[in-house]
Each structure stands twice: as structure tokens, then as C-alpha cells.
Amino acid sequence: MSGSRKIELAEALALGPEWRHLCFVMLYAPDPGMLFGRIPLRYAVLMQMRFDGRLGFPGGFVDSKHSTLEDGLNRELLAKLGEAVSAFSVGRTDYRSSRAGDTSHVVGHFYAKKLTLEQLQAVEAGAPKAKDHGLEVLGLVRVPLYTLRDGVGGLPAFLENSFIGAAREELLEALHNLGLVEAGSVLSFKDVNAGNFLRTHRT
Numbered sequence: 001m002s003g004s005r006k007i008e009l010a011e012a013l014a015l016g017p018e019w020r021h022l023c024f025v026m027l028y029a030p031d032p033g034m035l036f037g038r039i040p041l042r043y044a045v046l047m048q049m050r051f052d053g054r055l056g057f058p059g060g061f062v063d064s065k066h067s068t069l070e071d072g073l074n075r076e077l078l079a080k081l082g083e084a085v086s087a088f089s090v091g092r093t094d095y096r097s098s099r100a101g102d103t104s105h106v107v108g109h110f111y112a113k114k115l116t117l118e119q120l121q122a123v124e125a126g127a128p129k130a131k132d133h134g135l136e137v138l139g140l141v142r143v144p145l146y147t148l149r150d151g152v153g154g155l156p157a158f159l160e161n162s163f164i165g166a167a168r169e170e171l172l173e174a175l176h177n178l179g180l181v182e183a184g185s186v187l188s189f190k191d192v193n194a195g196n197f198l199r200t201h202r203t
Helices: 009-013 067-079 085-089 117-129 165-177 189-193
Strands: 004-006 020-035 039-050 057-061 095-101 105-113 137-142
Touching: 004 009, 009 057, 009 095, 020 067, 020 117, 020 165, 039 067, 039 165, 057 067, 057 105, 067 085, 067 105, 067 117, 067 137, 085 117, 095 165, 117 137
Parallel strands: 020 105
Antiparallel strands: 004 095, 020 039, 020 057, 039 137, 095 105
16 A cells, blocks of 8 residues: 555554455465476466556455454455355465555555465456456456566566555565565565666576
8 A cells, every 4th residue: 555554463453443454365376387488487476457557456345343354355356356266265374464554544454375376277267257357357467477688578567567555565575575586586675665676587
């Protein structure tokens, strides 16, 4: 979320009733595929094109008074991505971080869920049949986790897109902390926030 600060989950859950809770998840899976037969894909990481033309993660607002955050998130995923999400569920162990808005009473909760490649492909295939497809969700995209020899194509070019809230920062943190990109493939998180990218091995 733009204009937000990180807070602990316990602090977020203790916020007053005027606060709204937004949950979203990065779905990812190991991918042994090769681009052009020589560039390892490493992982398939899903994001979505939103109704406002920005990239973000699937999810939505949940009612934390009547269910857990995760129950609400799983219901939102069903609406956003379709029946294929019934093959798995996002739980508390998938939780990554929370951010509270500085000027709005919205607190966002970010999750990352590891799937099998078959589960992820089923989500991609079934998403066009989801209730919110073509409305709130305009399509799913995979994040390229490589950088081409020109130093621009791939992840650096992808990061130049418009992202909703803190989705770009959360993506980069997750890629780094979960080891989804090669060590040294991006600069420190401070440099990443400043828009600087580094690939020590050009593909």
C-alpha cells in the first residue's frame, strides 16, 4: 500500500472496528521450464491485471469480525480465480507481512503460497471462468524472474509497470526472502525501492 507502514500481525488484528482488512496472496510454483531452451524459468509467479490497469495480487477485503483473515482470503480467491483454488487453501503459515495505511483506515495482509506447477496451471486455465473475471480481474500474468543480456528485458522491464499500493515492494521482498531469484540478482531492498536493478549473470 502506498503511504503505509509495516506493522506486526497482532497489532493489525487489534486495530479498531473502523479499520478494513485487505488480504492478498502471491501464488508460486517451481518451474523447470527453459525459455528459448537456455534461460531457466526457475519459478512461475502469478500476479493479476486489475480493473484499474495496475498489477497486483489476487485477494480482496475480508470481514475479520466474522471469520479469520485466511478464511476470507480463500473466499476472495474463489471469486477472483475460480474453482481451481479449491485444491488448496492459504493458511496462517503462508502469512508474510502487514501494512497499515497512513491516511486511510485500511490494513493489508500479504501471503505467499507455494503450489505445484500443476496446481498453478489449473488456476491459470480456470481463471477465465471465475465470477470476477473481466470485471475486477482482467487476466493473470507470470512474473519473469530472469534478466536478458540487454540488462532490461525480463524482470527489470516488468518492474517498470504500474503496481497497486505496495505490490511491487512486496513482490521483490518475497522473491528475495523466499529465494526465488538467484543470489545477487537484485540489489538491496533499499536500492530496489529506488528503482535500481542488478543482474550479476546475464541470460
